[in-house]
Amino acid sequence: MRLTVNGVVVEREIEPRRSLSDFLREDLALTGTHVGCEHGVCGACTVLLDGWSARACLLLAVQCDGAAVTTIEGLTPAEGLSPLQEAFRACHGLQCGFCTPGMIVLAHELLARNPAPSADEIREALAANLCMCTGYVAIVRAVARAAVARA
Amino acid sequence: MAAPWVGRALPLKEDARLVAGRGRFLDDLAPGRLLHVAMLRSPHAHARIVAIDAAAAAALPGVAAVLTGTEAAAGSRPIRPLIPTAVPVNDWCLAVDRARFVGEPVAAVAAVDRATAEDALDLIRVTWEALPAAVDAQAGARGEGPLLYPELGTNVLWHDTLTYGDVDGAFARADGVLEERFEFSRYASTPLETFGAIAEWDAGTAGYTFWTNDQRPGLTLAILAESLGVPQARIRLACPDIGGGFGNKRRPAYLLVCALLARRTGRPVKFVEDRRESLSALMQAAGGVMDLALAYRADGTLLALSVRDVTDEGKNLVSPAQHNLIKLGNIANGYRIPAVRYEAWSVLTNTCPAGANRGIGKPFMCFAIERAMALLARRLAVDPAELRLRNYVTSAEMPYTTPPGAAYDSGDYPATLRAALERFEYARRRREQVSARAAGRLLGIGIATSVEPAGTNLASYEIITGRRAASGSAEAAMVRIEPDGQVRAALGDPPSGQGYETVVAQIVADELGVRPDQVDVARGFDSATTPWLYLSGNYSNKFSVTDTGAVVGAARRVRDKLLRLAAHRLEADVADLELRDGAVAVRGVPTRRLAFRELARTAYADVLGLPPGEEPGLEARHAYQNPLAKPMDAARRVPSQLVFANAAHCCLVEVDPGTGGVKILAYAVVHDCGRELNPLIVEGMVHGSTAHGIGAALLEAFRYDERGQLLTSTFMDYLKPTALDVPAIDVGRLEHPSPYTPLGAKGVGEGGAIPAPAAVANAVEDALNSYGVTVRTLPITPEQVWRWLDSRQFNNVGSNFSESPQ
Numbered sequence: 001m002r003l004t005v006n007g008v009v010v011e012r013e014i015e016p017r018r019s020l021s022d023f024l025r026e027d028l029a030l031t032g033t034h035v036g037c038e039h040g041v042c043g044a045c046t047v048l049l050d051g052w053s054a055r056a057c058l059l060l061a062v063q064c065d066g067a068a069v070t071t072i073e074g075l076t077p078a079e080g081l082s083p084l085q086e087a088f089r090a091c092h093g094l095q096c097g098f099c100t101p102g103m104i105v106l107a108h109e110l111l112a113r114n115p116a117p118s119a120d121e122i123r124e125a126l127a128a129n130l131c132m133c134t135g136y137v138a139i140v141r142a143v144a145r146a147a148v149a150r151a
Numbered sequence: 152m153a154a155p156w157v158g159r160a161l162p163l164k165e166d167a168r169l170v171a172g173r174g175r176f177l178d179d180l181a182p183g184r185l186l187h188v189a190m191l192r193s194p195h196a197h198a199r200i201v202a203i204d205a206a207a208a209a210a211l212p213g214v215a216a217v218l219t220g221t222e223a224a225a226g227s228r229p230i231r232p233l234i235p236t237a238v239p240v241n242d243w244c245l246a247v248d249r250a251r252f253v254g255e256p257v258a259a260v261a262a263v264d265r266a267t268a269e270d271a272l273d274l275i276r277v278t279w280e281a282l283p284a285a286v287d288a289q290a291g292a293r294g295e296g297p298l299l300y301p302e303l304g305t306n307v308l309w310h311d312t313l314t315y316g317d318v319d320g321a322f323a324r325a326d327g328v329l330e331e332r333f334e335f336s337r338y339a340s341t342p343l344e345t346f347g348a349i350a351e352w353d354a355g356t357a358g359y360t361f362w363t364n365d366q367r368p369g370l371t372l373a374i375l376a377e378s379l380g381v382p383q384a385r386i387r388l389a390c391p392d393i394g395g396g397f398g399n400k401r402r403p404a405y406l407l408v409c410a411l412l413a414r415r416t417g418r419p420v421k422f423v424e425d426r427r428e429s430l431s432a433l434m435q436a437a438g439g440v441m442d443l444a445l446a447y448r449a450d451g452t453l454l455a456l457s458v459r460d461v462t463d464e465g466k467n468l469v470s471p472a473q474h475n476l477i478k479l480g481n482i483a484n485g486y487r488i489p490a491v492r493y494e495a496w497s498v499l500t501n502t503c504p505a506g507a508n509r510g511i512g513k514p515f516m517c518f519a520i521e522r523a524m525a526l527l528a529r530r531l532a533v534d535p536a537e538l539r540l541r542n543y544v545t546s547a548e549m550p551y552t553t554p555p556g557a558a559y560d561s562g563d564y565p566a567t568l569r570a571a572l573e574r575f576e577y578a579r580r581r582r583e584q585v586s587a588r589a590a591g592r593l594l595g596i597g598i599a600t601s602v603e604p605a606g607t608n609l610a611s612y613e614i615i616t617g618r619r620a621a622s623g624s625a626e627a628a629m630v631r632i633e634p635d636g637q638v639r640a641a642l643g644d645p646p647s648g649q650g651y652e653t654v655v656a657q658i659v660a661d662e663l664g665v666r667p668d669q670v671d672v673a674r675g676f677d678s679a680t681t682p683w684l685y686l687s688g689n690y691s692n693k694f695s696v697t698d699t700g701a702v703v704g705a706a707r708r709v710r711d712k713l714l715r716l717a718a719h720r721l722e723a724d725v726a727d728l729e730l731r732d733g734a735v736a737v738r739g740v741p742t743r744r745l746a747f748r749e750l751a752r753t754a755y756a757d758v759l760g761l762p763p764g765e766e767p768g769l770e771a772r773h774a775y776q777n778p779l780a781k782p783m784d785a786a787r788r789v790p791s792q793l794v795f796a797n798a799a800h801c802c803l804v805e806v807d808p809g810t811g812g813v814k815i816l817a818y819a820v821v822h823d824c825g826r827e828l829n830p831l832i833v834e835g836m837v838h839g840s841t842a843h844g845i846g847a848a849l850l851e852a853f854r855y856d857e858r859g860q861l862l863t864s865t866f867m868d869y870l871k872p873t874a875l876d877v878p879a880i881d882v883g884r885l886e887h888p889s890p891y892t893p894l895g896a897k898g899v900g901e902g903g904a905i906p907a908p909a910a911v912a913n914a915v916e917d918a919l920n921s922y923g924v925t926v927r928t929l930p931i932t933p934e935q936v937w938r939w940l941d942s943r944q945f946n947n948v949g950s951n952f953s954e955s956p957q
């Protein structure tokens with residue numbers, strides 16, 4: 001199977017039952033993608049699949065043959081942080097940080113499609129993922145701040 | 152001195168790696184030749200294990216070892232409980248001859264990957280003999296139902312009545328008594344990262360190394376050494392980044408299973424729970440039933456409180472009655488209640504072990520008291536805020552000791568409530584509520600206030616055991632200036648999202664005159680390098696009460712040594728020296744200075760340059776115990792927890808009579824956690840903690856059927872609040888520093904989770920006022936609301952429909 005991960009072409013033979021999240025974490029050592037439930041609810045495993053957010057735990061890696069996958073590692077500049085990541089840090093839009101890569105991928109998708117979301121729109125988009133630590137308040141703030149920074 | 156770093160809303164050091172996905176969590180670790188563990192779990196709530204045939208599983212290619220309960224019992228000792236049972240019972244890391252809840256592990260497989268290990272589980276044949284299950288703690292308290300441990304002769308682990316003050320007299324004199332029964336469902340804070348561990352056996356040194364996201368390494372190290380029969384010196388335990396804890400992240404049994412498999416296979420083995428395992432078998436807040444009676448005068452003054460509390464422990468043998476003790480310690484909330492009676496039952500059932508969960512016991516205690524205050528206000532036709540204001544312990548009375556022995560150190564509870572009312576615009580919202588109701592909308596306002604203790608004094612277990620084993624509240628830390636002059640610190644308390652790398656750096660920076668970014672704080676915990684105590688760990692809100700003291704103490708020792716070294720080398724008096732910008736300088740003479748790097752060279756390399764008698768090196772350890780912890784006295788009073796923050800929550804909800812849905816329209820919190828060490832972290836704690844309480848109020852419940860089957864074991868049926876369920880919580884603060892903590896700080900991790908369930912419940916009841924609804928249990932699901940409204944509508948129209956089936 002052949003796919004692009006964070007801009008790099010990857011060719012592997014893999015077991016059909018390997019999930020995309022296991023493939024990224026175990027085979028490619030991209031451990032920024034986390035696994036919180038493995039049943040498609042929490043969104044800790046969110047990655048971009050051809051530009052759209054997707055649950056890596058619900059996808060089989062083989063389903064992604066030919067696709068372009070972007071993980072948190074692919075959204076992180078070689079030096080420093082992206083403006084969205086900076087906003088999460090400035091607002092402390094995280095605590096334990098376990099949901100954070102998934103949240104940032106999700107927020108990245110939101111801002112790509114809607115550069116100036118309202119607080120309600122942010123909440124609606126973020127409701128796809130669970131955070132057990134922050135009560136979401138600071139995450140919503142962080143995304144709003146990133147939107148302003150990009151405007 | 153420059154403005155202190157402590158107190159500033161500094162962005163977090165650790166956030167920089169976490170936002171980039173560069174955190175290092177347990178499951179990110181993969182030592183070479185690693186094996187993966189899967190556990191076979193009981194499908195029965197209660198069953199005898201007649202036989203286990205694991206031959207086919209062991210023969211599956213890729214499987215390295217299978218461990219059954221019998222083998223585990225042969226290779227390890229039972230886990231010693233914190234509070235022993237009257238008759239000793241053996242609690243091994245795997246169920247041996249009997250499974251006692253759905254999800255209890257009975258066998259484990261180590262294989263080349265998790266999928267293979269799970270395949271092997273399918274090949275294990277267990278012959279079960281199903282037994283009737285005990286699922287009703289109330290029945291257990293009455294001595295009814297099947298026994299989990301026949302050798303105990305009862306499912307009641309603890310039953311006692313504690314009386315403080317003239318309770319009977321107060322009830323006799325009272326103008327009125329409010330009596331009510333409240334129920335609390337089981338729920339959990341469910342950290343997003345599940346629990347896990349890696350164990351490695353070193354045959355050469357006959358020792359084990361563990362990596363785990365266990366929150367309480369000190370206690371766990373003791374259990375591991377004892378159960379494995381290995382000296383503590385040969386056990387190393389390390390914690391990486393921990394993805395949330397909230398009290399849930401502990402299960403020494405899983406570490407023992409990994410250790411036995413590692414020893415058997417000679418390879419490192421890893422176990423990480425999946426979500427279903429976590430929800431069904433890790434840790435749930437104890438549910439239960441509380442009967443409460445509140446004696447009052449006609450003006451609303453509280454005279455006495457009597458509580459009968461049946462706690463459903465599940466299969467919790469490790470820390471039974473812990474919920475009871477914590478409830479007792481916080482029974483009076485912020486109120487002046489002169490006489491208190493508490494009758495406690497701690498009851499085993501065939502359900503998941505109950506245990507620590509954000510606020511342990513206090514959310515239920517606060518729910519009962521704050522619901523009672525709401526009902527009393529309604530009965531007396533007094534505003535619920537006013538009723539509370541009449542009964543608070545005032546700051547003039549502090550330090551104030553409650554009847555069971557909790558010592559309220561500082562704070563202004565009336566001021567907290569008043570500030571919250573103002574922030575919430577209480578008066579305006581009450582007016583709006585009237586007009587909204589007139590327009591047919593079901594709007595309700597709820598108030599709940601709470602005290603929030605920090606630090607657990609384990610001496611309180613003496614109430615149950617009659618003797619003292621562990622006691623007090625303490626933590627250890629290390630501060631070191633490396634040979635290159637860089638500052639490093641480590642703490643025995645592994646954080647799980649509380650930002651200790653940043654706060655500890657702020658504290659050390661102030662003590663040593665450097666910037667926080669010049670202080671490297673060790674990630675997590677490592678028993679080989681971190682100073683630690685049996686009491687070490689991330690629990691009970693204790694950072695402010697003990698950890699700060701450990702860090703300050705270690706930093707001061709290093710500072711004193713820096714001063715002595717510099718005085719010697721600069722030929723100056725210590726009193727004339729100051730620490731600033733990473734150097735020691737003579738005050739007023741900036742050119743006469745020695746950078747830490749130069750002093751470190753003396754300390755580590757050019758040791759002949761040390762003052763006579765001075766020990767080489769620039770490192771100090773310090774352990775600190777909070778002075779408020781005391782043993783139990785003759786009247787069985789004991790401060791079970793130490794320093795008290797407080798908070799007031801105001802909540803506006805709207806109930807949709809069509810769907811039964813409850814929407815939170817506004818939520819204001821004013822809290823007072825003493826001096827805020829980093830307001831950015833503090834505010835986040837209040838948000839997150841409140842969200843946990845909202846989840847418990849409206850969504851979350853572990854539901855068991857009458858045979859002990861868990862009906863909510865995934866996030867599809869155990870519902871967590873999303874960004875659409877949690878409102879934009881508005882947080883205000885007061886700061887009354889504690890006189891009894893080194894930096895004046897108090898706990899803040901639990902303060903939202905304690906009153907929020909009550910605040911939301913009070914608001915819903917207020918919204919449904921015209922229906923005569925009394926909220927006695929949580930969560931308030933749409934179905935529950937719909938049932939209330941439905942039955943009322945039928946009643947209101949005088950319908951002939953009967954609720955009972957025809």
Ligand code: FES
Nearest residue numbers: 036037038043057
């Ligand atoms: S891990 Fe994929 S949705 Fe939870």
Ligand code: FES
Nearest residue numbers: 095099131132133
């Ligand atoms: S920060 Fe811990 S789960 Fe979101």
